[in-house]
Amino acid sequence: xxxxxxxxxxxxxxxxxxxxxxxxxxxxxxxxxxxxxxxxxxxxxxxxxxxxxxxxxxxxxxxxxxxxxxxxxxxxxxxxxxxxxxxxxxxxxxxxxxxxxxxxxxxxxxxxxxxxxxxxxxxxxxxxxxxxxxxxxxxxxxxxxxxxxxxxxxxxxxxxxxxxxxxxxxxxxxxxxxxxxxxxxxxxxxxxxxxxxxxxxxxxxxxxxxxxxxxxxxxxxxxxxxxxxxxxxxxxxxxxxxxxxxxxxxxxxxxxxxxxxxxxxxxxxxxxxxxxxxxxxxxxxxxxxxxxxxxxxxxxxxxxxxxxxxxxxxxxxxxxxxxxxxxxxxxxxxxxxxxxxxxxxxxxxxxxxxxxxxxxxxxxxxxxxxxxxxxxxxxxxxxxxxxxxxxxxxxxxxxxxxxxxxxxxxxxxxxxxxxxxxxxxxxxxxxxxxxxxxxxxxxxxxxxx
Ligand SMILES: NC(=O)c1ccc[n+]([C@@H]2O[C@H](COP(=O)([O-])OP(=O)(O)OC[C@H]3O[C@@H](n4cnc5c(N)ncnc54)[C@H](OP(=O)(O)O)[C@@H]3O)[C@@H](O)[C@H]2O)c1
Numbered sequence: 001x002x003x004x005x006x007x008x009x010x011x012x013x014x015x016x017x018x019x020x021x022x023x024x025x026x027x028x029x030x031x032x033x034x035x036x037x038x039x040x041x042x043x044x045x046x047x048x049x050x051x052x053x054x055x056x057x058x059x060x061x062x063x064x065x066x067x068x069x070x071x072x073x074x075x076x077x078x079x080x081x082x083x084x085x086x087x088x089x090x091x092x093x094x095x096x097x098x099x100x101x102x103x104x105x106x107x108x109x110x111x112x113x114x115x116x117x118x119x120x121x122x123x124x125x126x127x128x129x130x131x132x133x134x135x136x137x138x139x140x141x142x143x144x145x146x147x148x149x150x151x152x153x154x155x156x157x158x159x160x161x162x163x164x165x166x167x168x169x170x171x172x173x174x175x176x177x178x179x180x181x182x183x184x185x186x187x188x189x190x191x192x193x194x195x196x197x198x199x200x201x202x203x204x205x206x207x208x209x210x211x212x213x214x215x216x217x218x219x220x221x222x223x224x225x226x227x228x229x230x231x232x233x234x235x236x237x238x239x240x241x242x243x244x245x246x247x248x249x250x251x252x253x254x255x256x257x258x259x260x261x262x263x264x265x266x267x268x269x270x271x272x273x274x275x276x277x278x279x280x281x282x283x284x285x286x287x288x289x290x291x292x293x294x295x296x297x298x299x300x301x302x303x304x305x306x307x308x309x310x311x312x313x314x315x316x317x318x319x320x321x322x323x324x325x326x327x328x329x330x331x332x333x334x335x336x337x338x339x340x341x342x343x344x345x346x347x348x349x350x351x352x353x354x355x356x357x358x359x360x361x362x363x364x365x366x367x368x369x370x371x372x373x374x375x376x377x378x379x380x381x382x383x384x385x386x387x388x389x390x391x392x393x394x395x396x397x398x399x400x401x402x403x404x405x406x407x408x409x410x411x412x413x414x415x416x417x418x419x420x421x422x423x424x425x426x427x428x429x430x431x432x433x434x435x436x437x438x439x440x441x442x443x444x445x446x447x448x449x
Contacts, residue, residue, distance in 0.1 A: 037298045042267050043330040045308040047315040051076035055136045059083045059115065059172065060144030062095055064271030065197065068303040069141050069310055074103035083113035083124060083144070115144050115171035116157045118362050119369070125178035134185040139193040139314060142172045147228055147273040149281030154219035158368070159361040164224070165213050168231035172196065173238050173354055183246070188255030195313045196239040196263050196325070198232045205229025207340055212353050225277070234350065237340055239263040240324035241347040247323075261325035262313035266306035270296050
């Protein structure tokens with residue numbers, strides 16, 4: 001039968017093929033759409049690395065591109081620490097459980113780090129660095145982003161920074177700057193990779209030398225992508241500067257720099273932030289988004305297609321010599337980018353300004369936090385004074401709490417070990433003359449791992 005159709009098509013013309021008029025109309029369209037889908041799916045990464053035993057920190061790992069990064073790393077056996085703004089809510093717990101199950105890897109963890117708060121970033125970094133033996137760190141992948149939909153009013157964080165600037169730029173700047181000691185102590189043979197995700201909207205992000213963080217200029221409510229783009233451009237510029245700084249750092253063992261910074265543009269993806277941006281954060285916009293889904297399906301990548309360039313930045317063998325972070329798109333290192341990426345003077349200026357701005361914001365926030373603690377009666381200094389007063393042994397106790405505190409103070413004065421009933425019983429027995437056994441010093445127990 002197919003041979004009959006084929007032979008009549010050859011000898012009598014294609015009109016003899018059943019349904020030829022439909023084929024003639026639709027096949028070119030379907031082929032063109034298929035070709036477009038394939039083309040817009042982007043390039044595939046071909047490099048791979050053994051990830052077993054490696055440790056990565058990922059921001060924005062609970063959604064879209066970040067979730068795909070976590071999946072790809074965990075599937076290869078890496079330990080992945082996700083920085084999340086909530087860690088104990090049911091959604092995050094389920095997400096982590098799911099990820100562990102899907103990847104058959106229990107080394108996926110969530111740590112609290114709300115990128116909207118500089119203090120939260122500092123708390124995470126301090127905990128990370130606060131270890132007598134340096135922690136292993138093979139990479140940091142920065143995927144978190146805040147994308148404000150068109151029409152929303154300017155929103156500022158408690159530190160006083162514009163929201164998109166705060167999450168996309170300041171938080172990542174702060175995190176990576178604070179984590180630098182952890183990067184430097186990694187042994188020289190450890191290939192540490194830092195990935196900063198950027199976006200094509202950086203092309204729309206103007207850099208104002210008098211107002212880097214969009215503090216003085218009017219907020220473009222109808223074009224918030226300008227602020228988003230500016231925040232991404234600043235992040236990319238910071239990446240370039242960070243790489244230069246890391247290269248200039250002299251290791252105590254004189255080994256060459258083993259840290260590579262990449263600024264990766266994954267391409268447009270059908271993720272939550274794209275959906276929010278395209279629907280303007282409205283229900284009507286969402287309906288329109290759903291109606292037009294076939295368009296997004298063809299022209300936008302899914303997160304697996306988007307993650308390819310990130311994987312390239314993480315897995316590709318040693319990159320060529322470079323003076324600043326690599327700009328990566330479609331699994332290729334770009335040789336050209338915005339002129340700001342090559343303006344070292346501007347980079348130094350931005351770095352200095354950002355460092356000062358973060359310092360001021362953190363200080364002001366700390367003062368505000370103290371005031372709030374005072375207002376809520378949580379002030380630590382006052383609390384200590386109150387406890388000290390209760391512990392004053394020259395005064396008679398008037399409440400049970402005071403009595404307990406005074407007893408505690410007496411125990412401490414008499415060098416009574418606290419909270420070990422066995423030893424306390426022995427001491428009491430000894431004091432009453434019932435037993436003369438010597439009190440054994442407290443044995444050091446094995447630490448639980
Ligand atoms: N989507 C695109 O088309 C596109 C194009 C080019 C570049 N990119 C870049 O790719 C990256 C990922 O984009 P995406 O579309 O995959 O993003 P997404 O799905 O919207 O996910 C954003 C992630 O950031 C996290 N996040 C936001 N605010 C946070 C905060 N205050 N503290 C901690 N985490 C916070 C979110 O956590 P929650 O789960 O708590 O919300 C979420 O995990 C971004 O850097 C983006 O700029 C995306």
